[in-house]
Amino acid sequence: MNMETKHLETPLSASEVEKLHAGDNVTLTGYIYTGRDAAHKKMVDLLQKGENLPFDPKGQIIYFVGPTPAKPGQVIGSAGPTTSGRMNKYSPHMIAAGLKGMIGKGEMGPEVAEALQRHKGVYFVATGGAAALIAKRITESEVVAYEELGPEAVRRLKVVEFPMIVAQDCHGGNIYVEGVEKYKR
Amino acid sequence: MRNVNVELITESVKKLCMDANYYLGEDVVEAIEHAVGKEESPLGREILKQILENAEIAKSEQMPLCQDTGLAAIFVELGQEVHIEGGRFEDAIQEGVRQGYAEGYLRKSIVEDPLRRKNTGDNTPAVISTRVVSGDKVKITILPKGGGSENMSAIRMLKPSDGEEGVKSFVVETVRKAGGNPCPPIIVGVGIGGSFDKCAYLAKKALLRQVGSAHPDPYYAEMEKELLERVNNTGVGPQGLGGRITALAVHIEAHPCHIASLPAAVNTQCHSARHKEIVI
Ligand code: SF4
Numbered sequence: 001m002n003m004e005t006k007h008l009e010t011p012l013s014a015s016e017v018e019k020l021h022a023g024d025n026v027t028l029t030g031y032i033y034t035g036r037d038a039a040h041k042k043m044v045d046l047l048q049k050g051e052n053l054p055f056d057p058k059g060q061i062i063y064f065v066g067p068t069p070a071k072p073g074q075v076i077g078s079a080g081p082t083t084s085g086r087m088n089k090y091s092p093h094m095i096a097a098g099l100k101g102m103i104g105k106g107e108m109g110p111e112v113a114e115a116l117q118r119h120k121g122v123y124f125v126a127t128g129g130a131a132a133l134i135a136k137r138i139t140e141s142e143v144v145a146y147e148e149l150g151p152e153a154v155r156r157l158k159v160v161e162f163p164m165i166v167a168q169d170c171h172g173g174n175i176y177v178e179g180v181e182k183y184k185r
Numbered sequence: 186m187r188n189v190n191v192e193l194i195t196e197s198v199k200k201l202c203m204d205a206n207y208y209l210g211e212d213v214v215e216a217i218e219h220a221v222g223k224e225e226s227p228l229g230r231e232i233l234k235q236i237l238e239n240a241e242i243a244k245s246e247q248m249p250l251c252q253d254t255g256l257a258a259i260f261v262e263l264g265q266e267v268h269i270e271g272g273r274f275e276d277a278i279q280e281g282v283r284q285g286y287a288e289g290y291l292r293k294s295i296v297e298d299p300l301r302r303k304n305t306g307d308n309t310p311a312v313i314s315t316r317v318v319s320g321d322k323v324k325i326t327i328l329p330k331g332g333g334s335e336n337m338s339a340i341r342m343l344k345p346s347d348g349e350e351g352v353k354s355f356v357v358e359t360v361r362k363a364g365g366n367p368c369p370p371i372i373v374g375v376g377i378g379g380s381f382d383k384c385a386y387l388a389k390k391a392l393l394r395q396v397g398s399a400h401p402d403p404y405y406a407e408m409e410k411e412l413l414e415r416v417n418n419t420g421v422g423p424q425g426l427g428g429r430i431t432a433l434a435v436h437i438e439a440h441p442c443h444i445a446s447l448p449a450a451v452n453t454q455c456h457s458a459r460h461k462e463i464v465i
Contacts, residue, residue, distance in 0.1 A: 082252075106333075106366040129236060132243040
């Protein structure tokens with residue numbers, strides 16, 4: 001089997017999200033935002049108080065990552081995905097506010113799967129531990145909020161042909177369930 | 186008596202921290218290359234190739250293999266003929282970690298209190314396990330351990346009547362439940378016996394072995410082979426997206442235990458299996 005690769009650009013629209021299915025091999029080009037637990041906690045607090053986020057989430061994608069410090073001359077240090085499950089309780093709020101996708105590693109919970117279906121969102125995975133390879137696909141990095149959080153600050157990244165796989169789609173598809181079912185003995 | 190100055194210890198640990206995080210061991214690279222040929226899932230093969238390419242990039246650019254440069258787990262075998270001079274031994278190790286993580290541009294991932302969670306800012310303290318052995322050498326091994334795979338580890342106080350199969354199903358269940366979280370393909374460190382704490386230590390120590398090396402006792406070597414097959418039959422596969430290769434190896438370490446006990450521990454290690462050692 002030869003794998004076809006779909007090329008996506010940010011921002012993502014609902015109709016583009018609908019064309020994606022669990023197991024699709026995709027690349028992403030454009031601007032994305034970063035955030036881990038600490039930043040998500042702050043952002044969801046803002047949403048619950050009815051205040052604005054540090055960036056407009058409409059059509060955007062958040063990458064769950066806490067990179068290593070950049071060496072002089074580097075755009076960013078090693079920057080692979082972190083475990084997404086820790087964002088289970090935050091992501092549904094972000095999706096309801098207009099966020100279209102997340103990138104991380106590991107399965108996300110039922111509350112996220114439900115939000116993906118309801119609001120037409122998608123969850124992608126990048127290869128955990130392929131952090132040096134991924135860093136090479138990041139061409140700009142700028143802190144946009146919570147600088148005090150260090151590696152957990154919210155950054156805006158420009159990515160070019162960032163390699164990902166659709167893990168959980170807006171149709172209820174889930175590669176963690178389907179893939180394992182297919183190969184178990 | 187042989188004198189070893191603490192400055193040499195600090196220098197060595199600093200270099201180990203950087204080298205371990207930049208260079209994936211040949212044993213791990215070979216195991217992944219071998220896995221590419223055996224993986225049936227096209228997505229799985231793609232992931233394994235990315236992991237190999239990542240190791241190449243990290244090596245040539247001297248950048249961390251993974252952004253989670255881990256908690257520095259340090260194992261020391263201290264020869265009893267060695268006299269440490271110039272300062273405290275453990276302080277020298279911590280200083281080496283501090284310098285290595287700063288100068289190597291490694292991520293600082295340690296909080297000073299488990300509940301109040303303020304980052305210490307320099308990746309110390311390392312977790313140090315020291316054993317006094319014969320001879321006049323100091324052997325230091327570092328295992329930078331990422332949070333993602335450490336979090337999927339488990340320990341269980343089984344009953345002696347649970348026996349071999351009890352241990353085996355506990356291992357397989359732990360891997361299945363972990364799914365994609367510990368970044369498979371993983372290396373499964375298994376501790377059997379000892380006490381509650383010793384068993385967890387054994388599981389971690391098992392990760393220091395060359396990937397795929399067999400246990401010297403044929404009984405345990407056989408069990409490692411069987412467990413590897415069963416773990417790979419879960420279908421979890423690379424990154425948990427389904428496939429043949431869930432683990433690259435299963436390493437078991439066993440130890441005598443109490444007549445009423447059968448402790449078993451599983452320490453999961455991601456494919457970013459970084460360990461480096463030096464003998465001073
Ligand atoms: S589990 Fe290992 S490879 Fe995955 S993110 Fe953590 S340290 Fe990196």
